[in-house]
Amino acid sequence: MRLLRAELWRFRSRLLIRWIAVGTLVIAGLVAVGAYVQSAPMPEDQVAMMRADYDATVADYAENGAQYLEDCRAQAEEQGLSDEEWGCTEEAYSVGDFEDWIGPPSEFGWDEPEAVEGPELSPYNGTPVEDLPAELRSEPLVGMEAVEGASWSGVGNVLTLLPVFVLLGLVTGVTFTAAEMSSGAISNWLTFEPRRRRVFWSKASGAALGTLPIALVGIAVAGLGSYAAYGLHDAYGTMGSEQWGYFAGGMARALVAAVVAAVVGASLGILLRHTAIVAGVVVGWFVVAEFILGLAMQVSALTPYLLSTNLVAWIQGGTNYQVTRCVVDDTQGEICEGVNYAVSTAHGGIVLGAVAVVVTLFAVLVFRRRDVG
Amino acid sequence: MGDEHQLAISTRGLRKTYRTRQGRSVGVQGLDLDVPVGGVHGFLGPNGSGKTTTIRMLLGLIRPDSGSAQIFGHEVPRDLPAVIDRVGAIVESPKFYPAFSGRRNLELLATGIGAPRTEVDRVLAEVGLTERAKDKFRGYSLGMKQRLAIAATLLKDPDLLIFDEPTNGLDPAGIKEIRSTMRSLADRGKTVLVSSHILGEVEQVADTVSIVSRGTLVAQGRVADLIGASTQSVRLCITDTSAATFALVEAGYAVRDDAGVLVVDGVAESSHVTRVLADRGLYLSELVPVRADLESVFLELTGDDGPGASHEIAFAGAGARQPGDQGGEAA
Ligand SMILES: Nc1ncnc2c1ncn2[C@@H]1O[C@H](COP(=O)(O)OP(=O)(O)OP(=O)(O)O)[C@@H](O)[C@H]1O
Ligand SMILES: [Mg+2]
Numbered sequence: 001m002r003l004l005r006a007e008l009w010r011f012r013s014r015l016l017i018r019w020i021a022v023g024t025l026v027i028a029g030l031v032a033v034g035a036y037v038q039s040a041p042m043p044e045d046q047v048a049m050m051r052a053d054y055d056a057t058v059a060d061y062a063e064n065g066a067q068y069l070e071d072c073r074a075q076a077e078e079q080g081l082s083d084e085e086w087g088c089t090e091e092a093y094s095v096g097d098f099e100d101w102i103g104p105p106s107e108f109g110w111d112e113p114e115a116v117e118g119p120e121l122s123p124y125n126g127t128p129v130e131d132l133p134a135e136l137r138s139e140p141l142v143g144m145e146a147v148e149g150a151s152w153s154g155v156g157n158v159l160t161l162l163p164v165f166v167l168l169g170l171v172t173g174v175t176f177t178a179a180e181m182s183s184g185a186i187s188n189w190l191t192f193e194p195r196r197r198r199v200f201w202s203k204a205s206g207a208a209l210g211t212l213p214i215a216l217v218g219i220a221v222a223g224l225g226s227y228a229a230y231g232l233h234d235a236y237g238t239m240g241s242e243q244w245g246y247f248a249g250g251m252a253r254a255l256v257a258a259v260v261a262a263v264v265g266a267s268l269g270i271l272l273r274h275t276a277i278v279a280g281v282v283v284g285w286f287v288v289a290e291f292i293l294g295l296a297m298q299v300s301a302l303t304p305y306l307l308s309t310n311l312v313a314w315i316q317g318g319t320n321y322q323v324t325r326c327v328v329d330d331t332q333g334e335i336c337e338g339v340n341y342a343v344s345t346a347h348g349g350i351v352l353g354a355v356a357v358v359v360t361l362f363a364v365l366v367f368r369r370r371d372v373g
Numbered sequence: 374m375g376d377e378h379q380l381a382i383s384t385r386g387l388r389k390t391y392r393t394r395q396g397r398s399v400g401v402q403g404l405d406l407d408v409p410v411g412g413v414h415g416f417l418g419p420n421g422s423g424k425t426t427t428i429r430m431l432l433g434l435i436r437p438d439s440g441s442a443q444i445f446g447h448e449v450p451r452d453l454p455a456v457i458d459r460v461g462a463i464v465e466s467p468k469f470y471p472a473f474s475g476r477r478n479l480e481l482l483a484t485g486i487g488a489p490r491t492e493v494d495r496v497l498a499e500v501g502l503t504e505r506a507k508d509k510f511r512g513y514s515l516g517m518k519q520r521l522a523i524a525a526t527l528l529k530d531p532d533l534l535i536f537d538e539p540t541n542g543l544d545p546a547g548i549k550e551i552r553s554t555m556r557s558l559a560d561r562g563k564t565v566l567v568s569s570h571i572l573g574e575v576e577q578v579a580d581t582v583s584i585v586s587r588g589t590l591v592a593q594g595r596v597a598d599l600i601g602a603s604t605q606s607v608r609l610c611i612t613d614t615s616a617a618t619f620a621l622v623e624a625g626y627a628v629r630d631d632a633g634v635l636v637v638d639g640v641a642e643s644s645h646v647t648r649v650l651a652d653r654g655l656y657l658s659e660l661v662p663v664r665a666d667l668e669s670v671f672l673e674l675t676g677d678d679g680p681g682a683s684h685e686i687a688f689a690g691a692g693a694r695q696p697g698d699q700g701g702e703a704a
Contacts (some may be wrong), residue, residue: 002486006481010481180470183471184468185468191464371435372429373434
């Protein structure tokens with residue numbers, strides 16, 4: 001307890017950590033400012049331009065619409081396709097409301113999607129899922145993408161940016177411990193408290209407890225600040241219990257992730273002793289494992305185990321990834337389909353939690369036995 | 374058991390090797406060290422003889438390969454938590470949080486061990502650092518760093534203080550101050566273990582010493598006893614050196630010519646030398662007794678078999694000696 005008190009005090013006194021706290025606030029502020037910009041209504045002159053476009057198109061269709069449709073049907077016949085297949089529908093040559101023409105306004109919440117009637121369709125080419133071979137059947141979408149409108153809502157924007165605060169938690173943890181390992185201050189400390197496990201846990205929990213308020217304020221400013229910014233433009237949209245629940249849940253899970261990241265950071269700092277080495281390892285991991293293997297080389301078997309995938313799944317309440325799969329079918333020959341796979345929140349939590357536990361326990365083990373110079 | 378409690382520190386067969394690129398390097402090789410309770414104990418040895426390695430093992434900072442060590446009868450490092458409050462230590466150069474002030478560093482330690490904050494002011498005053506307490510540790514001079522380190526050890530009011538080369542880089546005034554600090558701690562009934570490769574520094578203040586060379590103990594005991602085992606020399610200035618040499622050799626002394634000055638070894642009473650010469654009508658212009666001291670013992674024990682390190686031994690506090698006065702040759 002005394003040790004933890006000392007560590008928390010040290011946490012508060014560290015200049016670098018104060019700067020990280022300031023940086024966290026600045027970033028959170030920028031998220032809110034971004035939300036303000038995002039939610040701003042279209043400027044007058046741009047609206048006027050689009051209105052002119054719209055009016056011209058309406059006039060054009062009114063005059064020539066029938067002719068266009070006729071031409072289209074003639075082309076379809078030439079190609080030997082049905083009118084629908086060639087896209088010659090009445091709707092194609094009619095203009096809806098101006099609201100549809102300029103697209104939906106940016107809002108913080110989103111409307112509940114209408115229940116879709118009929119068979120479930122593949123998200124890629126609209127084939128009814130039932131008609132596909134089992135290997136090509138997609139798992140239902142989860143998380144943000146599962147709800148039409150959520151992805152481009154203000155809530156969606158905020159949740160997409162929250163991993164930044166998790167990264168800041170990690171950095172805080174690393175700088176909290178690595179410096180004293182490399183400066184040798186730890187050896188003096190150990191002549192006062194030789195019980196290494198206690199020393200380790202006091203530092204890890206000091207990092208967690210110290211990071212908690214910083215991450216809390218950062219996430220709250222980013223989230224609620226964005227909400228307020230949308231409000232300034234009267235663009236709350238629909239924020240029912242569903243939307244609030246999703247929003248608050250995402251922020252709470254991001255906070256948990258940031259605190260755990262601080263513990264992992266403190267462990268890595270103790271393990272590797274230099275901030276620069278930790279930075280190298282972390283960046284190296286993300287470049288090699290996450291980016292090159294996971295994204296560039298599309299090693300899809302790895303995707304559900306990448307830290308980035310699982311962090312997104314954890315914060316956004318699940319995420320999806322797609323793999324193109326082909327099967328040879330007796331009747332249709334080779335058919336290929338983009339298949340959706342879902343990564344659940346729980347999956348994200350378990351993978352991240354397991355990584356955190358392994359890194360931390362390994363660090364305790366090494367620190368307990370290590371010669372301190 | 375009772376006997377063991379007379380010892381502040383006791384090691385048996387302590388051994389530590391380091392893994393290096395060239396293979397294994399020996400830090401300490403089967404060290405049997407006994408430090409009695411009370412008084413100042415010098416822990417001497419040339420550079421690289423394993424002093425710091427030994428101290429680190431006693432404090433649980435590094436693990437011995439084999440052997441055992443006890444502090445006040447407690448097996449360390451296993452039972453270190455039980456005795457750590459009675460042990461204050463500075464290992465090599467003092468290491469604190471560089472960006473924090475001296476006071477903040479001490480306050481953190483005090484919080485960690487549950488000592489009252491008022492203690493911080495007390496120990497800062499004790500080492501004379503009150504005025505600079507608000508400055509960052511990074512900006513301290515070497516002497517101030519040493520003082521802060523001593524202040525830190527005093528936070529615990531320990532029974533055993535371990536100082537590893539505490540006067541490294543200090544000016545003569547600083548050295549003197551540290552010496553008197555050690556002395557007064559010992560006079561208050563505490564045990565002080567002070568390591569050094571500088572003999573003169575320890576000799577004046579130590580009650581007992583241990584001498585190590587290449588990781589093993591070569592001598593241990595009271596300073597007076599170790600000196601007693603050594604011979605005494607005098608330096609003579611005389612015009613007729615050859616006649617004097619003849620007379621003295623005849624009287625059973627070992628005589629060397631050191632650049633025109635005669636050095637006579639194995640002298641019990643310098644007045645006897647004077648008389649031998651006077652009997653032959655030879656009169657001295659000067660006779661300087663060469664202080665028989667630990668230094669000669671030290672060099673004798675560590676010089677020849679040291680790993681080429683003996684030349685690194687410095688002679689602080691050796692003002693009475695002349696250059697070229699190599700005690701080692703007296704052996
Ligand atoms: N971390 C280390 N890695 C490898 N070898 C080491 C390490 N620390 C010490 N040694 C070696 O162990 C031996 C003893 O070193 P140690 O520091 O204990 O000597 P010392 O008596 O304290 O010397 P000094 O008077 O120079 O402080 C030396 O040969 C040294 O090179
Ligand atoms: Mg040393």
